Amino acid sequence: MTLLTVNNLNVNLQTASGPARAVRDLNLTLEKGQTLGIVGESGCGKSMTALALMGLLPENATTEGSILLNGENLLEKSERELCTIRGNRMAMIFQEPMTSLNPVHTVGRQVMEPLRLHKRLSKAEAFEQAIRLLDRVGIPNPEERIYNYPHQLSGGQRQRVMIALALSCSPDILIADEPTTALDVTIQDQILELIQTLVAEEGMSLVLISHDLGVIAENTEKVVVMYGGTVVESGSTEQIFSQLTHPYTQGLFAAMPKLGLGRKGRLTTIPGTVPDLVNLPKGCTFTDRCPLATDICRNTPPPRSELGPHHQVLCHHLEQAIEARSRELYT
Amino acid sequence: MSNTASNSFISRCAKSRSFVIGGTITGFLLVCAIVSLFWTPGTVYDIVIKDRFLTPSADHLLGTDQFGRDVLSMLMTGTQNSITVGIVAVSIGLFAGVGLGLLAAARKGWTEELIMRLSDFSFAFPAILSAIMITAILGPGGVNSIIAIGIYNIPVFARLTRGSANAIWAREYVMAARASGKNKLSITLEHVLPNILSIIIVQATIQFALAILAEAALSYLGLGTQPPHPSWGRMLNEAQTLMFLHPMQAVYPGAAIALAVFGLNLLGDGLRDILDPRLSRKR
Amino acid sequence: MTKTVLEVTDLVRHYPLPKESLTAPPRYVYALNGVSFSIEEGKSFGIVGESGCGKSTLARNVMALESTDSGSVKIMGKEVVGLSFNELRPHRQHFQMVFQDPYGSLDPHHTVGRIVAEPLAALGRLSRQEKDERVAEVLTSVGLKATDVSKYPHEFSGGQRQRIAIARALITRPSLIVADEPVSALDVSVQAQVLNLLRDLQDDFGVTYMFISHDLAVVEYLCDEVAVMYLGSIVEKGKTEDLFARPAHPYTRILLDAVPQPAAGKKRDRIRLSGSVTGQTERRVGCAFRDRCPMATDKCAEETPALRQVEDGGHFAACHYSEEMIQRATA
Numbered sequence: 005m006t007l008l009t010v011n012n013l014n015v016n017l018q019t020a021s022g023p024a025r026a027v028r029d030l031n032l033t034l035e036k037g038q039t040l041g042i043v044g045e046s047g048c049g050k051s052m053t054a055l056a057l058m059g060l061l062p063e064n065a066t067t068e069g070s071i072l073l074n075g076e077n078l079l080e081k082s083e084r085e086l087c088t089i090r091g092n093r094m095a096m097i098f099q100e101p102m103t104s105l106n107p108v109h110t111v112g113r114q115v116m117e118p119l120r121l122h123k124r125l126s127k128a129e130a131f132e133q134a135i136r137l138l139d140r141v142g143i144p145n146p147e148e149r150i151y152n153y154p155h156q157l158s159g160g161q162r163q164r165v166m167i168a169l170a171l172s173c174s175p176d177i178l179i180a181d182e183p184t185t186a187l188d189v190t191i192q193d194q195i196l197e198l199i200q201t202l203v204a205e206e207g208m209s210l211v212l213i214s215h216d217l218g219v220i221a222e223n224t225e226k227v228v229v230m231y232g233g234t235v236v237e238s239g240s241t242e243q244i245f246s247q248l249t250h251p252y253t254q255g256l257f258a259a260m261p262k263l264g265l266g267r268k269g270r271l272t273t274i275p276g277t278v279p280d281l282v283n284l285p286k287g288c289t290f291t292d293r294c295p296l297a298t299d300i301c302r303n304t305p306p307p308r309s310e311l312g313p314h315h316q317v318l319c320h321h322l323e324q325a326i327e328a329r330s331r332e333l334y335t
Numbered sequence: 336m337s338n339t340a341s342n343s344f345i346s347r348c349a350k351s352r353s354f355v356i357g358g359t360i361t362g363f364l365l366v367c368a369i370v371s372l373f374w375t376p377g378t379v380y381d382i383v384i385k386d387r388f389l390t391p392s393a394d395h396l397l398g399t400d401q402f403g404r405d406v407l408s409m410l411m412t413g414t415q416n417s418i419t420v421g422i423v424a425v426s427i428g429l430f431a432g433v434g435l436g437l438l439a440a441a442r443k444g445w446t447e448e449l450i451m452r453l454s455d456f457s458f459a460f461p462a463i464l465s466a467i468m469i470t471a472i473l474g475p476g477g478v479n480s481i482i483a484i485g486i487y488n489i490p491v492f493a494r495l496t497r498g499s500a501n502a503i504w505a506r507e508y509v510m511a512a513r514a515s516g517k518n519k520l521s522i523t524l525e526h527v528l529p530n531i532l533s534i535i536i537v538q539a540t541i542q543f544a545l546a547i548l549a550e551a552a553l554s555y556l557g558l559g560t561q562p563p564h565p566s567w568g569r570m571l572n573e574a575q576t577l578m579f580l581h582p583m584q585a586v587y588p589g590a591a592i593a594l595a596v597f598g599l600n601l602l603g604d605g606l607r608d609i610l611d612p613r614l615s616r617k618r
Numbered sequence: 619m620t621k622t623v624l625e626v627t628d629l630v631r632h633y634p635l636p637k638e639s640l641t642a643p644p645r646y647v648y649a650l651n652g653v654s655f656s657i658e659e660g661k662s663f664g665i666v667g668e669s670g671c672g673k674s675t676l677a678r679n680v681m682a683l684e685s686t687d688s689g690s691v692k693i694m695g696k697e698v699v700g701l702s703f704n705e706l707r708p709h710r711q712h713f714q715m716v717f718q719d720p721y722g723s724l725d726p727h728h729t730v731g732r733i734v735a736e737p738l739a740a741l742g743r744l745s746r747q748e749k750d751e752r753v754a755e756v757l758t759s760v761g762l763k764a765t766d767v768s769k770y771p772h773e774f775s776g777g778q779r780q781r782i783a784i785a786r787a788l789i790t791r792p793s794l795i796v797a798d799e800p801v802s803a804l805d806v807s808v809q810a811q812v813l814n815l816l817r818d819l820q821d822d823f824g825v826t827y828m829f830i831s832h833d834l835a836v837v838e839y840l841c842d843e844v845a846v847m848y849l850g851s852i853v854e855k856g857k858t859e860d861l862f863a864r865p866a867h868p869y870t871r872i873l874l875d876a877v878p879q880p881a882a883g884k885k886r887d888r889i890r891l892s893g894s895v896t897g898q899t900e901r902r903v904g905c906a907f908r909d910r911c912p913m914a915t916d917k918c919a920e921e922t923p924a925l926r927q928v929e930d931g932g933h934f935a936a937c938h939y940s941e942e943m944i945q946r947a948t949a
Contacts, residue, residue: 218880245880256806260880262879263835271814511715513683516710526725
């Protein structure tokens with residue numbers, strides 16, 4: 005059953021230097037219980053996509069297209085209607101667990117708040133439920149920890165509290181925006197494991213956003229690769245990582261230091277830097293950094309080609325890109 | 336700076352409404368003060384008893400006071416006084432306060448402790464009270480009131496400077512400068528001061544307004560500018576006894592003080608918007 | 619014979635905590651508990667560990683940016699600990715630092731030329747012309763244009779800013795560069811550019827790196843030797859190949875296992891670490907890692923394991939069971 009469908013989503017931001025196209029022509033589908041990864045570098049539009057899904061875009065943003073949750077278009081909802089959807093049917097975890105918790109309230113109070121608001125539980129019921137939630141996300145001694153303030157918890161524990169908060173109203177979709185970027189590797193490992201278990205047990209769908217290809221590869225079934233506000237490649241995680249196709253995906257993978265490669269060889273680099281969203285080329289956003297780019301790339305948006313079932317690539321020079329897999333695309 | 340940068344600086348100034356209005360008011364007061372040095376519509380120092388309490392007319396646009404002096408002229412000449420007090424008092428506070436604040440942030444330890452406790456101590460006295468104390472010791476008079484207000488300004492700037500300077504000292508570029516072997520004095524001058532200057536400038540405009548208020552208050556109490564020099568505060572004082580007979584005598588200087596304070600506060604607000612690097616230099 | 623550029627012996631740094639009451643015994647954060655290592659000329663020495671393991675404290679102490687409690691730091695044979703700031707200044711040209719945050723480490727009010735020339739102050743008087751020449755030269759060597767001198771940091775992207783920071787560290791032609799997480803704030807594609815630049819600079823100028831990172835793949839790519847730190851002590855050190863192939867300390871093994879792999883295919887088998895870094899405010903007998911160690915026995919609680927050679931070729935580890943770890947890795 006398709007839970008979430010995003011059709012031709014465009015997000016434009018009004019900035020001091022002109023309108024920025026933060027997201028353009030984005031299409032996504034998410035089935036119930038499915039895990040979807042969005043991968044890309046800073047400024048690729050992945051966080052804006054998450055905020056658009058939650059209806060939390062900044063005030064200078066305008067949207068086009070549609071976001072259908074169970075057939076209802078979220079973009080047409082009023083703020084009030086969105087409030088009942090947020091937390092209840094969709095919940096989000098942010099990158100910085102320190103700033104997303106209120107430092108002047110206890111953990112317990114913050115976990116109880118949505119329970120009382122959305123589920124209309126009594127204080128005692130909410131308290132019970134909060135302890136259960138904290139226990140569920142692996143916080144030791146939840147009966148004591150519930151009285152702690154955020155600063156008394158470690159980074160990993162704060163992120164666990166954030167997850168407890170997100171889970172409190174058993175949402176259908178959990179959106180995790182770089183949930184482990186601020187954490188150490190061993191803690192990252194624990195948190196991702198926790199998210200995996202919870203998603204499987206609660207039957208939730210997961211949208212996992214990360215810049216780390218490793219995190220995406222190990223935790224999702226479907227992947228969307230974004231660059232310059234638009235999707236350049238999408239497909240199942242298996243397909244993407246075994247058949248890296250878009251020049252950007254290939255470059256991104258090659259540029260990443262990987263354990264076990266040792267000091268032999270050199271990292272491949274993609275020339276240039278992440279594009280400025282205010283002056284994007286009309287055509288493919290990767291034009292300026294792509295070794296295969298020709299004139300057509302700059303001026304015409306690339307066509308969407310089906311490489312396999314659900315494996316789509318947006319590139320003008322698909323054959324060359326496929327052919328380049330066996331050799332170094334970047335020199 | 337390149338040309339485009341200065342253009343955008345001017346356009347940012349023009350865009351900030353409070354900067355434009357505040358700047359206009361402040362500019363107007365400055366012009367009044369300068370003009371009054373050479374010319375005033377009527378006499379300020381001559382007492383003409385027969386002309387007392389004249390209603391506004393072509394000769395006396397705002398009428399005359401109980402000694403027959405031209406009110407408009409007195410207001411204009413009073414501007415000089417207020418601006419002088421503001422500039423001198425703020426300068427005293429600025430140089431001593433910023434210096435002490437920078438010293439406290441750079442030296443830390445007992446130096447910081449001493450400077451901050453001293454400023455806490457002087458904060459414990461209300462501004463006017465400490466000014467009264469100082470004028471009581473040194474005797475009333477224009478210069479003494481300026482010194483009193485200036486001394487009151489020192490801890491204000493010292494605290495602000497130390498707070499913002501401490502934040503700069505924690506930055507990585509200061510660490511980088513230390514790693515390059517720069518000593519604390521050159522780091523203070525090259526890195527800390529330029530980065531907190533905008534905050535200090537904004538505070539200076541606000542203190543300027545407060546200094547004008549304080550001077551008016553001191554003069555009202557008879558501790559500030561002495562007769563026959565006109566001062567807004569003393570005009571209020573003189574009008575006080577005639578409050579019910581000739582209310583306008585109190586309204587004019589009151590309005591002048593309010594206008595000056597309002598203008599300077601707006602200017603400070605506008606400057607804060609313009610100079611704030613978070614607004615102007617978005618990453 | 620190769621020259622030793624940096625020799626750190628038994629470095630100790632304890633930060634006093636604010637006293638709880640006047641009569642309470644003083645409490646400390648044990649940030650460094652006797653760290654020793656040395657780096658030879660032209661080599662890269664990596665230091666890895668999770669947040670709070672003392673790696674940044676180590677960097678600041680090596681750079682003589684804060685006072686050291688005890689121990690010795692010799693740079694180019696000269697003792698640095700105990701020298702006053704002014705005595706040290708002429709020596710500073712031999713060791714420079716690159717910081718983590720390319721936004722925070724450059725003064726926004728200074729031009730690039732002024733920023734890069736800053737360390738030259740330690741060299742004493744230089745003519746204007748000589749200064750300009752050296753700035754231009756060092757900017758070109760990090761891949762920037764000599765005409766960039768009059769620009770301000772905000773006109774550059776994150777990767778370019780880090781190049782500026784590297785240029786600043788290089789301008790005195792130092793023997794040692796201490797780099798504290800120099801690439802962790804950068805996007806993957808830009809990170810590869812900076813890593814390659816660091817390698818090239820080492821080939822061209824023969825600089826020695828002390829490279830601090832939490833990213834094991836980055837350390838493997840760049841470093842000849844690695845030390846793993848846990849709670850203020852080195853728990854394992856050795857040649858990168860040896861240490862990564864045959865970790866002799868359980869903590870190293872767990873760190874390596876926790877790195878997510880960007881590859882198609884299913885989950886790896888691995889040891890997961892439970893708990894998070896415990897406090898550094900108490901000193902205890904026994905192995906500091908024993909609470910989280912899957913292999914811990916009674917011996918670990920009674921006897922503090924010393925850092926000892928466990929394999930030929932300078933492979934050291936501080937664990938009672940290193941031989942078993944190595945055996946398991948080779949099997």
